[in-house]
Amino acid sequence: MSEGSTTGGFEPKIVGFLCNWCSYAGADKAGGAQKSYPPNVNVVRVMCSGRVDPQFILKAYKAGADGVMIMACHPGDCHYKEGNYKALARHRILLRVLAEHGIESDRCRFDYVSAAEGDRFIKILTEMIDAIRALGPIGIRMILPKI
Amino acid sequence: MKIGVYFCNCGSNISGKVDSQQVRQLLETRCDAAYFKTCELMCSDDGKAYLHGEIAAEKPDRIVIAACSPREHEGTFMRVLSGAGMNPYLMQMVNIREQVAWVTSDVGRASVKAAALIRGAVKRVGFHRPLEMKSIEMSPDVMVIGAGPAGLKAALTIAETGRKVTLVEKRAVIGGQPVLYEEVFPNLQCAPCMLEPMLDEILHGEYAKNIEILTLSEVVELYGFYGNFIAKIRKAPRYADMNQCIGCGECIGVCPVDVKNEFNNGLDNRKAISLSFAGALPNVPFIDMAECLRTRGEDCRLCEEACPLGEGIILFDDTEVILERHMGAVIVAVGASLYDAGLIPELGLGRLPDVYTSFEFERLLSSTGPTGGQLMTRSGRAPGSIAIIHCVGSLDANHKEYCSGICCQYAFKFNLMVEHKLPGTQIHHLHKELVYPGKEEYFLYRRAKENPNAVFTAYQDIGTLHITAAEDGILITNALSADDPIKADMVVLCPAVAPSKDSGKLNEILGTTIDSLGFFEELHGRLDSARSKVRGIYIAGACQSPMAIQQAITHGMAAAGYAPSGIVGGKRLEIEPITASVDMDRCSGCRVCMLVCPYRAIGFDEQNRKATVNEVLCEGCGTCIAACPAGAINGNHFTNDAILAEIEGVLA
Numbered sequence: 179m180s181e182g183s184t185t186g187g188f189e190p191k192i193v194g195f196l197c198n199w200c201s202y203a204g205a206d207k208a209g210g211a212q213k214s215y216p217p218n219v220n221v222v223r224v225m226c227s228g229r230v231d232p233q234f235i236l237k238a239y240k241a242g243a244d245g246v247m248i249m250a251c252h253p254g255d256c257h258y259k260e261g262n263y264k265a266l267a268r269h270r271i272l273l274r275v276l277a278e279h280g281i282e283s284d285r286c287r288f289d290y291v292s293a294a295e296g297d298r299f300i301k302i303l304t305e306m307i308d309a310i311r312a313l314g315p316i317g318i319r320m321i322l323p324k325i
Numbered sequence: 326m327k328i329g330v331y332f333c334n335c336g337s338n339i340s341g342k343v344d345s346q347q348v349r350q351l352l353e354t355r356c357d358a359a360y361f362k363t364c365e366l367m368c369s370d371d372g373k374a375y376l377h378g379e380i381a382a383e384k385p386d387r388i389v390i391a392a393c394s395p396r397e398h399e400g401t402f403m404r405v406l407s408g409a410g411m412n413p414y415l416m417q418m419v420n421i422r423e424q425v426a427w428v429t430s431d432v433g434r435a436s437v438k439a440a441a442l443i444r445g446a447v448k449r450v451g452f453h454r455p456l457e458m459k460s461i462e463m464s465p466d467v468m469v470i471g472a473g474p475a476g477l478k479a480a481l482t483i484a485e486t487g488r489k490v491t492l493v494e495k496r497a498v499i500g501g502q503p504v505l506y507e508e509v510f511p512n513l514q515c516a517p518c519m520l521e522p523m524l525d526e527i528l529h530g531e532y533a534k535n536i537e538i539l540t541l542s543e544v545v546e547l548y549g550f551y552g553n554f555i556a557k558i559r560k561a562p563r564y565a566d567m568n569q570c571i572g573c574g575e576c577i578g579v580c581p582v583d584v585k586n587e588f589n590n591g592l593d594n595r596k597a598i599s600l601s602f603a604g605a606l607p608n609v610p611f612i613d614m615a616e617c618l619r620t621r622g623e624d625c626r627l628c629e630e631a632c633p634l635g636e637g638i639i640l641f642d643d644t645e646v647i648l649e650r651h652m653g654a655v656i657v658a659v660g661a662s663l664y665d666a667g668l669i670p671e672l673g674l675g676r677l678p679d680v681y682t683s684f685e686f687e688r689l690l691s692s693t694g695p696t697g698g699q700l701m702t703r704s705g706r707a708p709g710s711i712a713i714i715h716c717v718g719s720l721d722a723n724h725k726e727y728c729s730g731i732c733c734q735y736a737f738k739f740n741l742m743v744e745h746k747l748p749g750t751q752i753h754h755l756h757k758e759l760v761y762p763g764k765e766e767y768f769l770y771r772r773a774k775e776n777p778n779a780v781f782t783a784y785q786d787i788g789t790l791h792i793t794a795a796e797d798g799i800l801i802t803n804a805l806s807a808d809d810p811i812k813a814d815m816v817v818l819c820p821a822v823a824p825s826k827d828s829g830k831l832n833e834i835l836g837t838t839i840d841s842l843g844f845f846e847e848l849h850g851r852l853d854s855a856r857s858k859v860r861g862i863y864i865a866g867a868c869q870s871p872m873a874i875q876q877a878i879t880h881g882m883a884a885a886g887y888a889p890s891g892i893v894g895g896k897r898l899e900i901e902p903i904t905a906s907v908d909m910d911r912c913s914g915c916r917v918c919m920l921v922c923p924y925r926a927i928g929f930d931e932q933n934r935k936a937t938v939n940e941v942l943c944e945g946c947g948t949c950i951a952a953c954p955a956g957a958i959n960g961n962h963f964t965n966d967a968i969l970a971e972i973e974g975v976l977a
Contacts, residue, residue: 202396209420224963228947
């Protein structure tokens with residue numbers, strides 16, 4: 179039984195890359211409202227979603243993540259003007275690469291969460307967990323190159 | 326490496342939902358922390374003293390603090406580290422309150438999650454390097470572009486702090502648009518009289534020595550960055566000595582050349598040497614050399630000969646100069662213009678002589694205008710009926726979708742001014758919407774409604790209005806009341822306030838951004854409307870958004886308070902160490918980083934063919950790091966190694 183599980187069933191491990199200014203603050207907002215949600219997502223804070231190097235995402239799969247979320251400021255709201263657009267573009271390209279390696283697109287989600295959107299953060303996170311639960315464990319770890 | 330973990334109970338906020346003993350046990354495997362200690366309330370004075378003492382006693386190489394969000398207390402704990410003689414960047418916070426304790430219902434699972442996040446931080450913090458704030462010299466001086474209400478107020482406010490201000494104005498006169506108006510809303514105050522004391526302060530006041538006014542000038546280049554900008558300013562020749570001329574105007578009357586007067590929208594003529602309009606400041610005429618007879622090879626010296634001060638005041642051989650000025654900040658206050666109503670041909674602007682824009686009408690009402698303030702049609706008749714069309718090109722997806730917010734006010738002002746000048750004149754207000762927010766603004770609307778000769782008529786869409794020539798005047802048909810066309814002798818169009826024509830060009834020179842409407846883009850619409858997205862460049866007045874004089878002046882003051890706050894004489898500019906840096910050995914010179922940098926912080930060393938990061942401009946977002954195909958750029962504190970280690974740690 180893995181540490182995260184209480185039932186012995188499959189508990190997805192998800193890494194969330196959250197930008198400091200909007201989505202990380204949005205996650206804090208959910209916390210401030212003390213709204214309970216499943217503890218399957220471990221957050222790695224970056225200053226900007228534009229900092230999320232695709233190799234971080236590959237690294238997460240390699241290290242055991244069943245899914246990865248990249249959360250950014252809404253279009254037009256990026257603290258660094260346009261880092262979220264860069265992140266969006268990279269995500270689109272990465273999905274194609276992941277598909278070639280048999281990693282389903284549901285395992286890599288890009289979305290926007292503002293600093294005010296605690297509820298939206300929880301909604302996206304819950305959807306992600308449900309989607310990964312449906313897909314099952316990732317099981318491709320061995321074929322990824324060493325990172 | 327000795328890594329110490331501190332677990333803050335946060336009163337019962339964390340300890341009530343996360344079991345620190347379970348976390349301690351979990352961290353006994355797959356974690357390299359040297360010790361694990363709990364603390365009651367780390368951010369309290371006692372907690373900070375405890376941490377300070379711990380650093381002295383344990384002498385850890387790195388510290389992990391599992392507590393609240395780093396957005397709340399990272400700065401607090403960094404200061405404790407500094408105070409205890411430890412580099413503040415050798416610490417990592419773990420957010421086990423907002424993102425674990427408060428959001429996880431099961432204590433067991435919360436503890437497991439907390440342990441995973443702490444593992445990530447412990448792995449990560451090993452890659453932290455001590456970072457130091459750097460500092461460079463900076464200029465406390467400011468350049469203000471645009472000498473309208475916002476720019477003037479900003480320049481004066483900054484000059485009063487003892488700083489040098491370079492005030493760059495494209496036109497020959499200062500005061501912006503309102504100096505051309507006779508009276509302004511909401512209380513019909515005389516605009517030149519209202520502005521004159523401020524203009525006088527700028528020109529001759531106690532702090533005038535701190536303000537360099539450059540008229541007929543434009544910024545043509547800006548380089549450098551916050552604290553150290555260098556501007557190149559092209560100053561066109563005025564052909565008159567600003568310092569000696571007494572502004573008597575003797576030279577103007579004798580000039581034999583007549584040209585259309587742009588200050589009156591071409592409604593009358595001026596001379597080749599002119600003073601713009603009566604009362605214009607600086608009170609020194611300028612020669613429009615394109616029109617002067619000397620340009621055509623004639624040796625006309627009538628103006629020079631008429632000068633009571635003799636030779637040396639009129640300067641025929643004055644030339645264009647490029648000036649260079651050094652400043653720490655720039656305020657853009659170039660104002661706005663009116664949407665071109667000529668784009669809606671049904672309105673007859675330019676086709677029917679008695680259809681005017683509101684700018685033109687302001688001049689017709691002005692005692693310094695083309696008719697000396699006498700209200701008359703082009704044929705010299707007093708108008709019996711005037712139609713004022715509101716919302717021209719506003720609230721309209723085909724033109725400008727926004728409401729400019731000031732047009733109704735000046736339209737009601739027109740109503741009252743017409744009533745004063747020519748009592749009994751019929752006034753038709755044709756409008757889509759009517760707005761009058763604010764504590765003073767309703768007054769003018771009420772007065773307009775009380776005018777027995779005023780009629781308010783709604784129209785649906787600007788395309789449903791047709792303005793045509795009638796036998797003795799103008800006919801306006803409105804689709805909403807097609808059977809009842811309006812007859813008028815004059816039509817006044819109130820177009821949307823639109824970005825000024827040169828905004829785009831100036832935006833490129835400054836490296837700022839413009840919004841989808843063409844206005845200078847603010848850093849944040851609500852929180853930071855006086856700052857552009859470029860550090861050290863501020864925006865004020867109608868170049869940011871349509872606004873009234875009062876707002877523009879307040880905005881100018883805001884920028885003037887903001888701009889100098891970080892650039893203080895004698896102080897050095899501190900540079901945050903969380904920036905990108907280039908590994909010269911790995912950089913291939915492909916310049917991808919330069920393309921993605923939102924701050925133009927990456928330059929190119931032509932000699933070595935390598936990218937270089939300007940640490941002052943770099944905001945530390947890390948977009949270039951993710952983009953570099955050679956892995957040659959790294960971000961201080963958010964290095965690839967540190968982030969990869971954290972990912973591994975949280976999944977261990």
